[in-house]
Amino acid sequence: MNYDVIVVGAGVVGALTARELARYELKVLVLEAEADAAMGATKANSAIVHGGFAEGSDTLKGRLCVLGRRKFASLEAELNFGFRTTGSLVLGFSGSGERLQALYEKGLANGVTDLELWSGQQVRAHEPAVNPEVEGALWCAGAGVCSPWDLALAALENAMAHGVEVKLNQPVTAVARPEPGAWRLSTPKDSYNTRFVVNCAGLGGGHLDALAGLYDSALTPRSGEYLVFAQGTGSLVNSVLFQLPGPLGKGVLVGPTYQGNLLVGPDARNEDSGRHTHTDRLRAIVEQANRVVSGIDLKKAIRSFTGVRSMAPGGDFLVGPANSQTHQGWLRAVGIQSPGLTASPALAELLVTNLAQEGLGLVPRAGFDPTRRALPVHLSRRPAPLSFAQAESLTKLEPGNPERMVCRCEQVRECDLAEAFSRGVPVCTVDGLKRRTRAGMGWCQGKFCRPRVALWLQEQLGTPVEPVEEAQRSGLHRVQGRDFLGLRPPSDQGRAQ
Numbered sequence: 001m002n003y004d005v006i007v008v009g010a011g012v013v014g015a016l017t018a019r020e021l022a023r024y025e026l027k028v029l030v031l032e033a034e035a036d037a038a039m040g041a042t043k044a045n046s047a048i049v050h051g052g053f054a055e056g057s058d059t060l061k062g063r064l065c066v067l068g069r070r071k072f073a074s075l076e077a078e079l080n081f082g083f084r085t086t087g088s089l090v091l092g093f094s095g096s097g098e099r100l101q102a103l104y105e106k107g108l109a110n111g112v113t114d115l116e117l118w119s120g121q122q123v124r125a126h127e128p129a130v131n132p133e134v135e136g137a138l139w140c141a142g143a144g145v146c147s148p149w150d151l152a153l154a155a156l157e158n159a160m161a162h163g164v165e166v167k168l169n170q171p172v173t174a175v176a177r178p179e180p181g182a183w184r185l186s187t188p189k190d191s192y193n194t195r196f197v198v199n200c201a202g203l204g205g206g207h208l209d210a211l212a213g214l215y216d217s218a219l220t221p222r223s224g225e226y227l228v229f230a231q232g233t234g235s236l237v238n239s240v241l242f243q244l245p246g247p248l249g250k251g252v253l254v255g256p257t258y259q260g261n262l263l264v265g266p267d268a269r270n271e272d273s274g275r276h277t278h279t280d281r282l283r284a285i286v287e288q289a290n291r292v293v294s295g296i297d298l299k300k301a302i303r304s305f306t307g308v309r310s311m312a313p314g315g316d317f318l319v320g321p322a323n324s325q326t327h328q329g330w331l332r333a334v335g336i337q338s339p340g341l342t343a344s345p346a347l348a349e350l351l352v353t354n355l356a357q358e359g360l361g362l363v364p365r366a367g368f369d370p371t372r373r374a375l376p377v378h379l380s381r382r383p384a385p386l387s388f389a390q391a392e393s394l395t396k397l398e399p400g401n402p403e404r405m406v407c408r409c410e411q412v413r414e415c416d417l418a419e420a421f422s423r424g425v426p427v428c429t430v431d432g433l434k435r436r437t438r439a440g441m442g443w444c445q446g447k448f449c450r451p452r453v454a455l456w457l458q459e460q461l462g463t464p465v466e467p468v469e470e471a472q473r474s475g476l477h478r479v480q481g482r483d484f485l486g487l488r489p490p491s492d493q494g495r496a497q
């Protein structure tokens, strides 16, 4: 099969790149190793649309962060993936005035226009829960939070509506050059010929480059752990609260998610800890978060998770043609650590510009429609919550009734599952439906709904579906349930909850 461009990896960078390519009369394929899109770093991160002041304009990640951030409002208007502006604060304690000032100036040099230095009093007026010892902060009005996997899925849905093909469960395992000007990518299922390859394989990007004979992109994994709290807890804060950045990144933040959960984390360790979570790391995260705000209630913690950043040599993004002489037609976007989500719309545009410079003809597709309808999970479509008793009574409806409530905690009905199932990237796992509908993301973490969702999906697919989470299947050990209470600092642990 012959394509103009194959994008390897259906994370946010690959998905948005595929969507940019869909604007042109091209034959485009996305190959993804996993059973769903957005299964790498795109699934597990802080989901912040950063202001663009933390990285310098002498880095690609700094420049693309500022450019990418500016595109989020229009992207949201087109794709309805879930983005809202919250503003962010970098909090300064005693003696940090100079460092806040330096960040402010870096932001100005980057072209960021919505920054202000705030006094401690201004901070507390905006964020009543913040530590009274905070002496000042850098405020960025336009920073926000989004739903990263929805962004990737929405971009792919929009790309697929214009002929882009997406093949899941197809890891690229071999790369060949059948003739000059062509590449052949093989997966365990098939082989595909193409003129151009864009390596957006995240943490797998170094290995993919090596399959093509490129050895300059060995990536270092850097893991970060988080705690998520029940829906509604995000109202503890009004904006995203950072501490001053350290040598390993932006540090532990406290912020709301797009859907209104409280999120605390991440830490940073130069290792891929297998995506397990650890009591000692989470305890240190909670301690740092408690330094920022009071009122974090561990009784309301519902989940821990780990995300893994990929760090390229030198620490910057590695983007563009690999080597136009020896590897004509091979492009990449690897080492896309934070702020890669924020930068992703700009990264996608840059990659398409690079492809054109490398010889890809770009004939605009007549009738390209950049819009994609929101899923029921989007805040614009979520109905006012029912009482638990009302939701419970809807669970008693017969299977097959679109109004039957499948997930009580997040109030997901059969018709919501059906809509998510029928859109864009095929869904073949319980977790795929969870990401698209939130069934299983609530208080009970799927205990009630997972078997019901699995049965529903089984009916649609006509094949057995195990009521098991990806994390369980892959043997992940995650701190959960009652163990969250053990994350209190030792001094607190004797107190009644």
Ligand SMILES: Cc1cc2nc3c(=O)[nH]c(=O)nc-3n(C[C@H](O)[C@H](O)[C@H](O)COP(=O)(O)OP(=O)(O)OC[C@H]3O[C@@H](n4cnc5c(N)ncnc54)[C@H](O)[C@@H]3O)c2cc1C
Pocket: 008, 009, 010, 011, 012, 013, 014, 031, 032, 033, 034, 037, 038, 039, 040, 041, 042, 043, 044, 045, 046, 047, 048, 049, 050, 170, 171, 172, 173, 200, 201, 202, 203, 204, 205, 208, 223, 224, 225, 266, 306, 307, 308, 309, 310, 333, 336, 337, 338, 339, 340, 341, 342, 343
């Ligand atoms: C802890 C953490 C916190 C972060 N916080 C933020 C934040 O708040 N704001 C922000 O802007 N950025 C943040 N980031 C960065 C952001 O998440 C990433 O930059 C972004 O998700 C990278 O997307 P990607 O598409 O490059 O990679 P990924 O999402 O990792 O996608 C790569 C895809 O390639 C697939 N793949 C790999 N190998 C192969 C192969 N051989 N064949 C086929 N497919 C393959 C994988 O399965 C995966 O789906 C954070 C990252 C982490 C880990």
